[in-house]
Amino acid sequence: MRTIPADLQSKLDSGVTTLCRCWIVTRGDGVVQGFTDHDEDVAVGAVTCSAGTGLTGSEATQKLGLASDSSEISGALAADTLNEDDLAAGRYDAAGVELWLVDWSEPSLRVLLAKGVLGEIKRDGPVFTAELRGLSDRLTQETGRLFTTTCSADLGDGRCKVDLTLPAYRGSGVVAAVTAVSSFTATGLDAYADGWFTAGKLTFTAGANAGLSVEVKMHRKSAAVAFSLWQAMPQPIAAGDAFVVTAGCDKAFATCHDRFANIINFRGFPHIPGNDFVMSYPVQGAPGNDGSSLN
Template sequence: MTTYPESLRTHLARDCTTVCHAWRLTRRDGEASGYTDHDVPLAFDNTLFEPATGFTGSEAKTSLGLAIDTVDVEGALSSAGLVDEEIEAGLLDDATVETFLVNWRMPGEFALIRRATIGRITRSDGRFVAELKSRMHALDQPNARYLTRACDAELGDQRCGFDLGQAGFRGAGAVFDKIAPDAWLVAGLAGFAADWFTDGVLTWTSGARSGRSDRVVDHRTQGEQALMFLLPVEGGEATVGDTFNVVAGCDKTFAACRAKFANRDNFRGFPHLPGNDSAYAYVTDGLVFDGGPLVP
């Protein structure tokens, strides 16, 4: 429930009011910017809200219970803080948007009326429409573990426990040539065997994608150079000369955890879990049904 300060409640009780809406957008990296549908800048709550951005909001509603409420915010890409390249690169995905009701004559009189996260964004003709989802959407997704044979931890995280700072599990290089839209010939990884970085994470350290990470789909050797196939992404594109760091890849199997990383005690999957193929199998020549482990 929205809590209105006494001064704003008094103002709203008048026959004529001077209120407007303001939005504060906070990206996942913590960078915040403010926008308002008023025609002059407004400063409150340690944020400067920029006018003339073309921001308009659709009808909003708040439901009781656990229903997910949505509201659209439409705006023009006319602000220095909102550029098409950043939206395309996904920098606004899952960003937090706070909606304020504020008395523009006395900006100190304001109330936070909604906090939501950005869902789908559509763009056309220099404009964008962002769908804002209430925080209830976090309940509409899996939040527990799945029982699968594969590990559900990320290599190097707290649950995995593997130290990626060890020698031989991290590399650095630079783009030498572009082979295909998502295939790069790179230098600097000559000491690593083929497939060592397959399923690993490559983080760009320069260029248009600096600071962003891509998943390595395939890693091959080609003489003194390496061929890296990356998962297709939107946003800025790497070019020749861009540098990167990359960590060894893990295919989430127990065999790789044991042989490649010697980390089997921290394996977060269930490698001995029989699947449907085992449950419904029947005795045939050449198969062993002795109750032994599926994974040695």
């Protein structure tokens, strides 16, 4: 149940209020920002909620039971608060959001109206619209383990346990030349075999995209070491940009055995029957129809 401070309740009962809404956004990288629909900045605790962004919120719908609540916020992109580059870089993906109802004449009088995460974000020129999903939205997401022939762990995570800080699985390079929007040649990685970094993670450590990561689509070693990325970076890649890249894994049993010697932590079921086995039928005279073991 929502608790309203007594002094705030008195103002609400009087019929004359000085209320505004404030949004506090906490990004995945730890950056905390505040916004308000008031015409002056409002301090909510240690966070200053900025005015002048044109931020406004839609009607919030709250439902009984475990149904997911949702609403929207929209405003203007600004270089010093919420900008297009940060949106394109994914820094606001799944960011935490708190919506407060605040008495702007006495900001200590406030009540938390909603809490959730940012969902889909749309941009139209200098304007953005962001979906605000309630905490119950997590209950609508499918979870659980799939029984497949391939591994369900991610390379280097707590279940896989491969140490990606080892030099054998981690390399540093520098962009030599850009060949396409998301393709380039690199120096500093001649010691690694062809395809070693395919499906790995590449993180830029210098340049306009410093701090951003992307999955490697293809790593080739021929006349030069070449990389192709699965998606274009928010800012153009340039010669001289430094990066680190970790080995890739196609999650196959053979790869886990041959490349990483890590089958003790393999999280798949390589011997599970596939669709070809399920759809098969006995053929007269064919071997294996005597009821004996298939192995």
